[in-house]
Amino acid sequence: MNNMNLNFTVLNGPRKETQHNLSSKTPGLYFYEDEALLITLEIAEFSSEVYLCLHENEIRATEYMETDTGFKYIWRPVKHYKWGHEKIFHNFCGYAEISVKHTSHENEVNVFTFSLVEILARKITSESVTSMLSFLSEHGDETLSTLLRVTRFSAGLKEGHRSISFLIEQIEKNVLLLNSKIASICANPITKNNLNEKINLPSERTLFDDNSLAWLCENLDSLYETDDYQEAFIEWEGKLYTSHKIREIEIEKNHDTYENQVILGFIETLINTTNYILIKLDDTKPKNSINSYNEQGYISFFSQIRKFKREINKSKIKNCRNIINQLHAIKDYFLAHLKITSSFNGMPNFTYKAKEKNDYFLIFKNIANWYRFGAADLGIPDELSSIQNIPKLFEYYCFIRLKLSLENLGFIPEDINTDKKENGVSYYYKLQGYCLALRYEPVFWADNNKRSGKQEFVNIEAWTVDKRNIKERSKNSSNSKRCPDFVIELTKGSENKMYYLDAKYTNRDTAFTNYLPDLTMKYIHGIGSKNSAESPSLGLSIIYPDEVEKTISFHEHEYSIFGSKPILPALNITSIKIYEQNHKESEFNTFINKILLFMKNSLVEKTII
Numbered sequence: 001m002n003n004m005n006l007n008f009t010v011l012n013g014p015r016k017e018t019q020h021n022l023s024s025k026t027p028g029l030y031f032y033e034d035e036a037l038l039i040t041l042e043i044a045e046f047s048s049e050v051y052l053c054l055h056e057n058e059i060r061a062t063e064y065m066e067t068d069t070g071f072k073y074i075w076r077p078v079k080h081y082k083w084g085h086e087k088i089f090h091n092f093c094g095y096a097e098i099s100v101k102h103t104s105h106e107n108e109v110n111v112f113t114f115s116l117v118e119i120l121a122r123k124i125t126s127e128s129v130t131s132m133l134s135f136l137s138e139h140g141d142e143t144l145s146t147l148l149r150v151t152r153f154s155a156g157l158k159e160g161h162r163s164i165s166f167l168i169e170q171i172e173k174n175v176l177l178l179n180s181k182i183a184s185i186c187a188n189p190i191t192k193n194n195l196n197e198k199i200n201l202p203s204e205r206t207l208f209d210d211n212s213l214a215w216l217c218e219n220l221d222s223l224y225e226t227d228d229y230q231e232a233f234i235e236w237e238g239k240l241y242t243s244h245k246i247r248e249i250e251i252e253k254n255h256d257t258y259e260n261q262v263i264l265g266f267i268e269t270l271i272n273t274t275n276y277i278l279i280k281l282d283d284t285k286p287k288n289s290i291n292s293y294n295e296q297g298y299i300s301f302f303s304q305i306r307k308f309k310r311e312i313n314k315s316k317i318k319n320c321r322n323i324i325n326q327l328h329a330i331k332d333y334f335l336a337h338l339k340i341t342s343s344f345n346g347m348p349n350f351t352y353k354a355k356e357k358n359d360y361f362l363i364f365k366n367i368a369n370w371y372r373f374g375a376a377d378l379g380i381p382d383e384l385s386s387i388q389n390i391p392k393l394f395e396y397y398c399f400i401r402l403k404l405s406l407e408n409l410g411f412i413p414e415d416i417n418t419d420k421k422e423n424g425v426s427y428y429y430k431l432q433g434y435c436l437a438l439r440y441e442p443v444f445w446a447d448n449n450k451r452s453g454k455q456e457f458v459n460i461e462a463w464t465v466d467k468r469n470i471k472e473r474s475k476n477s478s479n480s481k482r483c484p485d486f487v488i489e490l491t492k493g494s495e496n497k498m499y500y501l502d503a504k505y506t507n508r509d510t511a512f513t514n515y516l517p518d519l520t521m522k523y524i525h526g527i528g529s530k531n532s533a534e535s536p537s538l539g540l541s542i543i544y545p546d547e548v549e550k551t552i553s554f555h556e557h558e559y560s561i562f563g564s565k566p567i568l569p570a571l572n573i574t575s576i577k578i579y580e581q582n583h584k585e586s587e588f589n590t591f592i593n594k595i596l597l598f599m600k601n602s603l604v605e606k607t608i609i
Contacts, residue, residue: 004043004100004112011036011077011085022098022114030118032298033092033125036077036085044070047102053111054088054098091505093121093129094301094389120298121390128545129304129390131578132397137311143400164277168316171270171323174366178267178330181359186337189260190353190360191253202231202246215247255338259354259364264334265343266367271327278320281313301389347371391505395485398503398543398576399440402486403427405592408584411436434600437489444527446473446480457498457536460528482526484519490599497599499570500524500540511544511573512552524569538602539570539595546575549587561598570598 006022013035022029031037039052041061050073051058061073077085089096099113121129197211216223216233223241226232232240310317334340348367354360387393407413411429425440445452446459459482464473474480486501500523504515524537539561541551553560554571561570576588 004041004114006098006100006114007040009038009040011038022117024112024114026115028118029115030120031089033089033119033121034087035089036087037089038077039075039088041073041100042067042070043073043102045105046071047073047104050100050102052098053101054096058101059088089119091125091507092119092390093125094119094387094392096389116388118300118302119389120300122298125390126299126301126304128578129299129301129393130307132393133304133308133312135397135578136400137308137314139400139404143403164280165316167273167277168319168323170370171274172319174266174270174370175323175326175330177363177366179326181363182330182334185263185359185363186334188357189255189338190257190357191255192257194252194254198248199245200248202233202243209249211249212246216243219243256340256342257353258344258349259351259360260338260340261342261344262348262354262367263360263363264331264340265345266363266370267327267331267334268343269345269370271324271331274320274323274327278317278324281317281320282310305387391503394505394545395503397578398501399486401576401588402501402592403438405589406436406438406596408589409593409596433492434603435491436596437487437491439487439489441483441485442487444482446475447530448475449480450476451481456531457527457529459526461522461526482522484523488595488599490596490603492603495603496536497538497602498527498536499538499595499599501543502540503543506544508544508546508552508573508575511542515542516540516554516571516573520569520571524571535569537569538599539568539572541570541591541595542573543576544573545578547577547579548575549577549591550575551587551591561594566598566601568602570595 004023008020008022008031010016010018010020010031013032015032015035020029020031041050041052043050046066050061050064052061052075053059059075062076064071064073066072075088077088079085095116096119097113097116099111101109101111103109212233222243222245223234224243226240226242228242229240231242233243233246234241348354348364350361350364350368354364387396406429409431411431413427414430415428417426417428426442427438429436429438443451444457444459445455446461449458452458459480461473461482463470465471484500485503488499488501490497490499500519502515502519502523504511506515519542520540524535524540527537529536551560551562551572551574553562555563555567557563559565559567560572574588574591577586
């Protein structure tokens with residue numbers, strides 16, 4: 001398992017008969033999406049079940065043979081009379097994660113994951129990418145940022161590191177606090193007393209002390225006789241002596257304290273962090289890597305992403321520039337009022353003086369929180385890096401189209417929740433007494449799973465299929481859950497119902513024959529209520545891209561959501577036109593409206609009963 005290698009032989013196109021090797025450490029390997037590939041794997045021991053895992057699909061080896069060193073497993077593409085060999089990466093663009101799953105003779109399931117492979121797209125596929133990115137840059141800036149924020153861990157961010165959107169939010173909060181407190185801090189700053197020796201002309205305010213007397217003793221030539229007792233510093237043998245100058249100790253207020261250095265250091269940290277974020281967001285220069293390729297009519301997914309990077313990030317870029325201007329104004333004001341020679345960066349110590357002054361205490365607490373969340377990882381990629389392929393981009397595109405459809409139909413946004421662990425991203429709406437939640441990737445844990453907590457709706461599947469055998473489904477593993485792409489939940493009073501939608505970048509036939517029956521079992525029959533025997537699930541739609549927007553129902557028209565006698569659950573596939581310009585008048589909008597009417601009628605009928 002430690003040195004597993006996949007071997008690829010290209011069967012068609014300009015790279016025909018070339019061979020490529022993939023391991024867990026292979027850098028920069030790429031394929032064209034329309035290349036047919038013969039894939040082989042050699043392992044030491046025999047296994048009756050060897051699968052190639054690629055983007056939600058497990059493909060069983062078509063054949064195997066014994067070799068001198070073990071067993072060779074082969075994935076040979078089916079050859080069609082008209083269009084040649086099947087292409088495993090057809091309609092795929094971006095990074096593909098490939099793994100192999102096989103069962104050992106001890107009945108252990110082993111999974112080996114290889115390095116990422118980039119799939120370069122044909123012109124027609126890249127046009128789809130361009131259209132979706134163009135739409136997102138125009139309509140989806142804030143929503144896309146929210147979706148990307150909850151999926152940032154899939155972009156390689158470790159716990160403790162912070163995404164760019166999260167950093168911007170935290171910086172904004174700190175700017176607001178600094179703006180509200182900096183004037184009062186400058187008016188009543190923490191200072192320290194400096195004792196300075198100065199030679200002054202004597203006056204009524206002169207403080208003559210031991211230090212002054214010692215100086216006079218060392219400078220006797222400055223003494224002269226006087227008759228004025230008030231002027232005299234020394235009386236010697238009946239005579240009074242004074243001086244034209246005297247040494248005094250003056251107490252000077254010094255602003256260059258640890259507490260003020262901490263605040264200055266934090267302001268500078270926020271400026272530097274925001275500047276770096278701005279550079280990352282505005283960087284559209286091509287990089288010398290696999291994802292810069294644009295050759296022989298094939299285009300990299302990531303070169304397309306970079307084209308729209310500035311446009312998609314435009315509001316964040318504008319926000320960062322505004323933040324930087326505010327921080328420089330705060331720093332200039334601070335230094336104009338307080339003389340500070342150095343700054344301190346890092347977790348602050350809460351000194352007695354900082355605790356005593358409320359303004360300082362609040363700022364110190366925010367600084368501590370900044371560092372407690374984990375030091376800003378300035379090497380993190382911008383959040384667009386979490387979009388690693390077309391299926392994920394299509395998923396985001398569909399969600400934003402769905403959200404816009406609801407708003408076009410009159411639903412008024414009320415709130416947003418971003419609890420990734422339980423409910424994904426949820427947008428809440430109200431209209432005519434109905435409450436609607438549009439959820440992105442909500443998680444329904446198995447009943448009795450410790451993660452299910454107070455969830456009303458849970459995964460209720462009891463059995464699963466493993467190696468073509470039926471076995472009892474685990475309730476406590478990390479996979480004991482179902483996670484639809486999107487859920488519309490409609491509530492009126494105490495009654496609520498759910499409708500599931502899944503975005504699949506595939507064709508009509510695959511959407512209908514593969515995904516619809518599979519997800520019907522997983523969602524319609526696999527999600528139920530803890531508190532009721534009645535199913536909360538009203539229907540399921542598979543969304544796929546096509547040139548024409550059209551809905552194909554599993555049921556006859558009369559019994560579909562478009563008919564006069566719609567039955568439960570509604571099962572259908574619906575296409576979405578990526579190139580659609582007039583989204584408000586689109587067939588997809590009409591389809592979403594039909595779903596909502598269907599859901600409203602179901603709630604009304606239940607209430608009447």
